[in-house]
Each structure stands twice: as structure tokens, then as C-alpha cells.
Amino acid sequence: MALRFHNTLTRSQEEFRPLDPAGQKVRLYCCGPTVYNYAHIGNLRTMVFFDLVRRHLEIRGFHPQHVMNITDVEDKIIRTVQESGEPLSLLTRRFEAAFFEDLDLLGCKHPHESPRATEHIPQIIAFIEKLEKKGVAYKTQDGSVYFSIEKFPCYGKLSRLDLNQLKPGARVSQDEYARETYGDFALWKAHTERDGNIFWESPWGRGRPGWHIECSCMSMQHLGETIDIHCGGEDLIFPHHEDEIAQSEAATGKPFVRYWLHSAHLLVNGEKMSKTAGNFFTLRDLIEKGFTGREIRYALGSVHYRLPLNFTLEGLHAARQALHRLEEWADRLHACCAKTQAASSGGLLAGFLEALDDDLNISEALGSLFQIRRETSGQMDRNELSAGKAAELWQDWKQIEQLLGLPDNPAQEAPADVTALAEKRLAARKAKDWKQSDELRVEIQTKGWTVKDTPEGYKLTRA
RNA sequence: GGCGGGUUAGCCAAGUGGUAAGGCAGGGCUCUGCAAAAGCCCCAUCGUCGGUUCGACUCCGACACCCGCCUCCA
Known part of the structure; x- marks a missing residue:
């Protein structure tokens, strides 16, 4: 089966065919961050989704040109600037850099281009x-x-x-100027006192761009008038993407986007994570709790993108355990195939990719992976897995690891004092001094490390 | 009020008109000096009520509850 995506425009699944006559180049635009604060992991879940879209396109032989905007002028940014006194560009560059650090920690590829709104004013x-x-x-x-x-x-x-059906009394915009029709949206916002020195000269006087126009403008400049895929969080469907369509298609008379992909929200205790609600974690918060980018990436990426993801620490632990078992299995495979080169794919990758072809059905893909993991673990126990087969599976796994964007865990060399204790324990075990051996294991544990005995000797891992 | 989405075991979650993948947690066993790791095994009848059908969790219709959007929002 061919690659299929759920298109928000038609609310149905469609086979993906890029505009490119050769069927290779894919114009991919993703709605990026507003840089006035650290991203929270709800934002980052969306980035993990973007990254999977891109990587899956790539592994399927497409050549996505990935563009993501940086919104570096906007109401909340201006408010922050006015409150802190920090110059706009310093503030936005600082958080832009932090944002890209987050992408790195989560193993998300950087977009090919990340244009800034303030650099596209003309x-x-x-x-x-x-x-x-x-x-x-x-x-x-x-x-x-x-x-x-x-x-x-x-x-x-x-x-x-239906804008005529809007709930009476629903949130009415605060920045009411003299709009002709309720629902008209700002393309250019006139400068006010509150904006301080943040403005650009224009044919309409001093002001700044409205929120939606930058995406239409930069998307067109970097990818052309009609693009293949436009991704974003589902809260952007209205008004942001609706407005982008209106202004873009009104300007060109051509379809703006062929496939709209939207990811569901990340929830905390069943409620949407958001900065205004205050119920958010940043990536830094989770790293401080001892989780690695790899574990967080897995946790954010292992739930289908159109399903709300209820974020819990328990879920993070589950991700850690699941990953750990995969890694143990992969290590065994690697040892099993030692010097053998894989002749071909082990079939594992093919099944994984077919599942992802179905609108990125990650659950089915991971299910197939774990199933094979269990089967082949048993085979390895019984010495029934050939080196050639192990090599094929190992190679498939490494590709899946890439596709999932799982970044390497930070290197974990045990410090010298811990290694010394482990050596001492090894000697005690050889002497069958179990009492001392057990005491040393506890001592190692209190230093934050776990010692495991294997046929090849001891192994130290971070507790 | 309008528009979307959801409801599958303690938690996360896939899926099919013919009697439910997978992961985490839990229990038992094997292995181990004891552990850890690993392996094996066990653990659900799919929100409620009707209908269609030989047969529905899967199709249709109600209902309930939850979440999101309705111009800050990933």
C-alpha cells in the first residue's frame, strides 16, 4: 500500500502524491515556535511529529524540503520585551537558540530553512x-x-x-479596531504606544505584521505558491490556517496547501498543556528529573499523532522500560551477528514501514517490532538464530532507530571510584565472599550505579 | 449553541463483521551464590441502550461521559 495521510481539509485519509512530476521533491512547511519563552513538551510533541513526517518521507525515497518559520514578532513577544526591557532581537534569539537545543536533545532534524518573520518585512x-x-x-x-x-x-x-453560528458571548477579541466584519483578521497592525520601539515603516504607516501573514509569505517565498504538506498543532486549524488559506489563495488564485496534517494536543491530567494554564513541563524540567532526550523522544513519539497524549511521569517510565528492553535485545543481536554482514533486510523494517505508511500508525509499527523482538529473543536463548539473520535484524533495528529519531543517550562511563568498587566486588565474588560482595553492591548502588553480573564479567549501569 | 475527536484490561494503546496486536505495571516459573538483566507463562470481550446480521467490539440509531476548537495557543 502506498503512503497515506489524513488530510484535515477533506477529513479523510488520502494517498500521498507530491506535486513534483518526478514524485520526489516534497514541499513541507511546519508551523514553528513563537520565541519568547522555553518550549513546553506539548510544543515539542508537535516537533517530534514533524520530524517523523519528514523522516518517513525520506526513508520512503522522497526529498522533502523542510521549512519552519520562527515567529519573532508578535503580541506576547512584545509584551515580554516591554516588561523585561530586553531588546527584541536579544530575547528572540536567545529562545530561538534554546528551541534548537531542544530539537537536538530530542533528535529532531533541523529544518532546511527556518526563516524569521522580522527578516521578511519587505x-x-x-x-x-x-x-x-x-x-x-x-x-x-x-x-x-x-x-x-x-x-x-x-x-x-x-x-x-460557520462564522454566523459563533457562540454569542464567546471570547471576543480584545484588539477590536474598526473591522468591517466580525472575523476579518489583521494583516498589518498599526503601531501603538504599547509597542514601544518595535515597528516597521510601511505604506500604511508604522506597524508590524499580523500573525498569519508571515506563514503565507515565507511559505510562498521558500517553497512556492502551492506546497504539498503543511503541518501544525490542531489548535492552529482555526483561525491561523484558515486565515493562511484565505490570504494565500486570494493572492494567487491557486491552492495553497495540498495536504494539511494536524497533531493532537498533549494533555496533563486530561487537560491541554499550555503556558497560560501554567500546567506545563519544559524539556529542561524533565532532563533535571533524570530522563534522557532519548526516553522523552520515545514517550512523545510512541502515541499516534492525531490522538491526545496524556503526559505522565508514569508514561515516561514506561517509555524508559520499553526502550531498555529494545536496547538489550539489540545488544544481544549485535553480539550474535558479531562479524557477519547483513545480506538483506530482515523483514522487520518492511513491516515497520508499512505500518507507518498508514497515516503514521506508530502503534502498529511498534507492535510489530516488539513481536519480533520477543520471537527472536527466544530463538537466541535456544541458540536458534543464525548470525546472518541476526545481522539482518540488527541492521533493520538501526534503521528503525534512525527513523524514530532516537538520539543516543549521553555516554555513561562509571567514575573511577565506582569502577574500583566493582573490581573489589569481582575479587570478593571469585573468593566466594558473598557477604562482602553484597555489601559492595549496596555501596555501588548508593553511588547511583547498578552492577550486573554477566558471563563476561560485571556491567555497570546508571541506577 | 456550532464544529471536530474520543470512550478497548490498573495505565498507554492497535485492530478486524466471525469470538481482541503490542508496551508499562502486576503474578508465577527458569536462570543466578543471592540479585539484576534475560527468557517462558498468566492477566480484557472492547462506555450505555436499541437495531441490522447466521454472527458486531467492529455497521446503523439514540444516549451518556470526556477532550479540543469557536480569533493567545503546538
């Missing part, structure tokens, strides 16, 4: 002028420019919202 202005010429944008008295959704008849096709 293009954004040109884009808005184009919309004005098309007659779908209008300037208000205060010098802002709005998009008129009445001029775009398919407005609402992505979110399937």
Missing part, C-alpha cells in the same frame, strides 16, 4: 499590497490593514466553522 508588505490590489484587504482609520473574509467565499473550508 516581502510581507508586498504581499499585503498585493491583497489590497486584489480588493480583499482594507485599511482602517488607525492604520491597520485587514483581510475581508467576505471577499473569500470559501472562508471556513478547513475548520468547517
